[in-house]
Amino acid sequence: MYLDSFKKVVRNYRAVFFDAFGVLKNASGILPQVQETFTYLQENNIAFYVLTNDASRSPLQLADFYQSKGINDITADKIISSGMLARDYLRHKVKDGRVAYLGTKDSAVYLEALELMTIPISKLDLNHRKMDEIRALVLLDDEGFDWQLDLNKTINLLRRTNVPVVVANTDKTYPVSENQVAAAIGSIADLLEWIVGKTFIRFGKPDAQMFHFAFEHIKQENDYQKDDVLMVGDTLHTDILGGNKFGIDTVLVLSGNTIPDQAEFYIKTTGIIPDFICESITT
Amino acid sequence: MYLDSFKKVVRNYRAVFFDAFGVLKNASGILPQVQETFTYLQENNIAFYVLTNDASRSPLQLADFYQSKGINDITADKIISSGMLARDYLRHKVKDGRVAYLGTKDSAVYLEALELMTIPISKLDLNHRKMDEIRALVLLDDEGFDWQLDLNKTINLLRRTNVPVVVANTDKTYPVSENQVAAAIGSIADLLEWIVGKTFIRFGKPDAQMFHFAFEHIKQENDYQKDDVLMVGDTLHTDILGGNKFGIDTVLVLSGNTIPDQAEFYIKTTGIIPDFICESITT
Amino acid sequence: MYLDSFKKVVRNYRAVFFDAFGVLKNASGILPQVQETFTYLQENNIAFYVLTNDASRSPLQLADFYQSKGINDITADKIISSGMLARDYLRHKVKDGRVAYLGTKDSAVYLEALELMTIPISKLDLNHRKMDEIRALVLLDDEGFDWQLDLNKTINLLRRTNVPVVVANTDKTYPVSENQVAAAIGSIADLLEWIVGKTFIRFGKPDAQMFHFAFEHIKQENDYQKDDVLMVGDTLHTDILGGNKFGIDTVLVLSGNTIPDQAEFYIKTTGIIPDFICESITT
């Protein structure tokens, strides 16, 4: 398996999409020397954006984290999260009424700015007459509710009421410490979908809509073509599959989910083939 | 859709396997006139057994419920639950060490009588040296633990330790009141299996092992052939599919999961075809 | 279930995306009075396009069919097929070498204009040294090859060689006569993917990329917003799900796959909810 130098690869592009977890940060904080790579990008006039399936916080809050760690180049306008697509869906398809959600207060920020009333599942009374006002259910985050109580309540809500269900994060798990993961809302969505038998609307990598949204976003700043853009991620099934399908070049980095020993094996068995493999974005 | 009289149908058999929920009882209690049918069976010398995917209680406790409602014919020895198969598996395949479980204390009764130490997931310390003694994980019931805390703990347990995972109930949901259901441990097993990517060992209808176990059980009392036995259930995907595959005749009753209006449609679309359809077991 | 008049609904939009099968045509030919609806659209200055998962023929050949039936308004530039997305993928991601394909000569037209050599699987010699030149496999159509011979050959090709596999039509089946269907290449792709365990790249409704491609296409002609566009289709899982997710309004017509008797039931059980339901596009 040939490893490329990331800095050498990236020079051939005008813009980079970075995945966050496993590329820029991990459960312990920012990966070493990330700032140096951002400096390199700016010296070489290469724009960059963060594409994340994390809908637990707003771009503003996500950017705060980077800035508190001294990475000042990542401002809110550089962050494109799957929560923004969920909001975009609601803006176009749900014009009035109430939106129920599973998630924290922080994640519910994605539902603000819309002219919709919101209600967490925990506060919903299935027998109240206002149930009729529910127009959509949005799954935002795995925190902020009682799993047993509120997931069973959600199952019964979906058995009675036929509303679109929007999933703002398609990930299975996310790291909570060096050795531990937690189930993400994407997995919880799988459980609910399987039980109620309905088809949910999912936003987030590898879905093409995430890449289109990001591409539209950056084209407002500059006239980019697909061949100008490089997707960088640590996960074959989201970052690399999605980038490939969208038609942009892809780099797999070995600083996160995909460990060096197994990269070659997983590329071969999944058939998801990155254009380049780099140890990390600091090489 | 032609509806048969259950009493007319059952006269051609020497033994009956009844599903419990939707056939003998529902969330409100015992279905009307069930005792009368049992009297009829005894008058006609037809043996009967209850085959249930309910591993939340022991056969003894399950029988207590029926007796408290005046159905004295259902004694513990008439009840065959998927929990008994899980116990049987452990007896043959796990000879020493500790068995971790998800479920209530009541459900853990299936792990007693084995010469194994048991520990609920909630009490497990993933960093303790005794982790090495864990030889199997058993999923018994959806109650008795903190879903968020203990399911995430289970995910991390299965990422570190390679032990067989046994699921003692394959159902998706179960009724908790006339209009409400709750996710069963079978669904929770799906979530965990999907996240950790391992293959669990599942016991319960429609799996053939459940029917074999019951058939072996009743053959100890009498010399039955498959053609002597009738399976009666309200669910196509468990009771009817399992009974058909095992090679015994099957009756779908319309007193539970499968509502009269949709029975014909579901039989046609699933291709799971009962030999008879009866309104209930009291017809 | 309330049925809207299509002509009344469509007046509120500036552009319409039509699915082909079940909306404009069926196995017997063009549906009655379709031309009249097109005339109505033109009188009202509403643009229209055909969005089809049919990659068996080029837009030019597909348009020829409509014109031969007297529907002169459907010209090649009005047709957007999933085959065009497969071509677009290859243009961006496969720069040289050879592309193997399953499909007819007609379907292979999507691979022309690219600077790539093409070879049908039937002509491929798995033991020839030129195998190394294969850079991608494209599944275009269910016709044009020997299923047993060439599908087994494809399985062995994918076991030895790791190349991206592109599926240009995600449909399960298509109608071949009033009462008969045939397996589409989308189903055959499922079989191959399942056997070799790799992840294929699929283009076609309900995938968002199809809608983005179409939307970009029409924006070159006029400055449309999402709220200006209406998707019209006969299939919940492709046309309606895809349109909803993309953020445009959707009409389910009952002239094809979804029959009037079952529409309400399927909308309820799938949770895929069209904004409008019309008997056909001629109402």
Place this chain on the structure above:
Amino acid sequence: MYLDSFKKVVRNYRAVFFDAFGVLKNASGILPQVQETFTYLQENNIAFYVLTNDASRSPLQLADFYQSKGINDITADKIISSGMLARDYLRHKVKDGRVAYLGTKDSAVYLEALELMTIPISKLDLNHRKMDEIRALVLLDDEGFDWQLDLNKTINLLRRTNVPVVVANTDKTYPVSENQVAAAIGSIADLLEWIVGKTFIRFGKPDAQMFHFAFEHIKQENDYQKDDVLMVGDTLHTDILGGNKFGIDTVLVLSGNTIPDQAEFYIKTTGIIPDFICESITT
């Protein structure tokens, strides 16, 4: 990974179930020194049986192959194939009429001895009045029919007629030469099931019914307990999973599907854990 000596392991059992492909034979013929192991088993009074998902030939024909290669100990009565379970199902559940099948003439031998008329799908006329006499469809073998013509015919048969579909071999693929595999009827069943949306009845490892059938079979000869029996196979998902679940001890051999380099990895990622691992049955 610790490798046991097969001969040392097997001495603790009174009967052995062998998988065929990858254990006793491969695409090139009988594996070396297999006869010697059989001699060893007989010297030690250990009974043995072959448990195979191969329903392409009768036990008699399968035994002929071994005998033609000088392995005289494998007689027809030692072979238990999934085809025998399909026959058993039909015997109990289909009492009259006609059974349609996909497979060769050789495989159709499993349908003989039943008092049922049989007809290959290729000879079926979907428009003939005798269609009403079809009582079941049996999928026996991937050979003996035109895939495109007859699979499409089968799809249309199952859309019109609601009969049980029995699959006599659940394997995905089988080896046809040292480097080549072919899709088995189990995969073709997946394709059909997926397209028509019905639930088929599948026989073969890892399903418990196969092991029960074999266990019943050998108990007619001798009074075996589960702890007396050892399952030996080369495939985790069929031989080992099935044996474990049935409650007997299992040996994974590395002479077939599971190659030595990857055994440990696959055991860890699948969670399917054999009791022993041996290089082959000749060690």
